[in-house]
Amino acid sequence: QTVVTQEPSLTVSPGGTVTLTCASSTGAVTSGYYPNWFQQKPGQAPRALIYSTSNKHSWTPARFSGSLLGGKAALTLSGVQPEDEAEYYCLLYYGGAYVFGTGTKVTVL
Amino acid sequence: QVQLVESGGGVVQPGGSLRLSCAASEFTFSNNAMHWVRQAPGKGLEWVAFIWYDGSNKYYADSVKGRFTISRDNSKNTLYLQMNSLRAEDTAVYYCAKGAYGVDYWGQGTLVTVSS
Numbered sequence: 001q002t003v004v005t006q007e008p009s010l011t012v013s014p015g016g017t018v019t020l021t022c023a024s025s026t027g028a029v030t031s032g033y034y035p036n037w038f039q040q041k042p043g044q045a046p047r048a049l050i051y052s053t054s055n056k057h058s059w060t061p062a063r064f065s066g067s068l069l070g071g072k073a074a075l076t077l078s079g080v081q082p083e084d085e086a087e088y089y090c091l092l093y094y095g096g097a098y099v100f101g102t103g104t105k106v107t108v109l
Numbered sequence: 110q111v112q113l114v115e116s117g118g119g120v121v122q123p124g125g126s127l128r129l130s131c132a133a134s135e136f137t138f139s140n141n142a143m144h145w146v147r148q149a150p151g152k153g154l155e156w157v158a159f160i161w162y163d164g165s166n167k168y169y170a171d172s173v174k175g176r177f178t179i180s181r182d183n184s185k186n187t188l189y190l191q192m193n194s195l196r197a198e199d200t201a202v203y204y205c206a207k208g209a210y211g212v213d214y215w216g217q218g219t220l221v222t223v224s225s
Contacts, residue, residue: 001171034210038154045204045218046146046154051211089154093210096159096168098144103153 002026004092006101011109012080020104021072022090028071029092035073036091037066039084046089050075082108111136111214113205118219125195125223131188131205131216139163139183142209145190147201148218157203158190173199195223 003025012018022035029035037050048057050066053073063079073090085108090101117129131143145157158179159168167179178191188205202218 036212038212040154045215046206047215048208048211048213051208051213055211057211057213087153091154091156091212096166097170098156098159098168100146100154100156 002094002099004090004099004101006088006090006104008102009105009107011107012077014080014082014108016080017076017078018080018106019069020075020077020088020090020106021069022074022092022101023072024092024099026094029068029073031068033073033092033094035066035068037064037073037075038089038091040087040089041085049088077106080108084108111207113207113214113216115203115205115216115219118203118221120222120224121195122225123196123223126191126193127195127221129190129192129203129205129219129221131190133186133188133205133207136207136214138181138186141207143179143181143188144206144208144212145177145179145188146204146206146215147199147221148204149198149201152201155201159209160188161209192221195221197223199223 005023038046040046054066112134114132160179176194180189204218207214
C-alpha cells in the first residue's frame, strides 16, 4: 500500500513564503511521478495549480511554484494572500495508478 | 469553457449498485484520459479509477478493484463509474477529472451515501 505524505498543517503570515512537500513511501519522488498540486477550499471542488512537477495552468497565480526538493515534490507559495488559506493536495503517478497525498491545511494568520 | 457535470449519486443500501455519469463539453473528450476521484465527508481526496482516452486501458485503486468499473462512451462525451457491492466506506462525493499526467479540470461532484 503506497502512502504519499504531506505536512498536516502549516501557518504563514500574509506576504510570507511557505513550502509544502509531498513524499512517497516508495522512495524519492522524481519527475517520472508527474507531481500535480491542487487547492481545495471548503465546500468547493479541487482546483488544479501545478502539473508535471513545475508547470502552471493558465489560471495559476504566479506566486505558486512547483519543484523537486530533497527527494520530495514541493509547492512554494510566495507573497501569500489571505485567499490562499485552503487545503492543498499533491498527486503522484505510479505507472497507471495514482495516489493523492494526505493533504496540508495552510492557514494564513 | 470546459464543463464536467457528474450525476447519478444518491442513497443506496449496503451491497447495492449505482452508476455515476460525467457529461463532458467544450473540449475534445475522445482525446483525453479521465479520472474518478472521491472524498469521504471531512476526509482527503482519494483517487478511484483512470481510463485512457480510447478506453483501452483502465486502472483502479485497490479499495475498489473488482467492485467498480470505469468506462466511457466517446460518441456521447460521457464517462461512467459502475459501482457494485457498495459499502458504508464508499460514502463520498465523487468527482470526475480530466487529464493524464496533468489533471486540469474537475466537475462539482455527486454525493453517494451508502446506508441502510
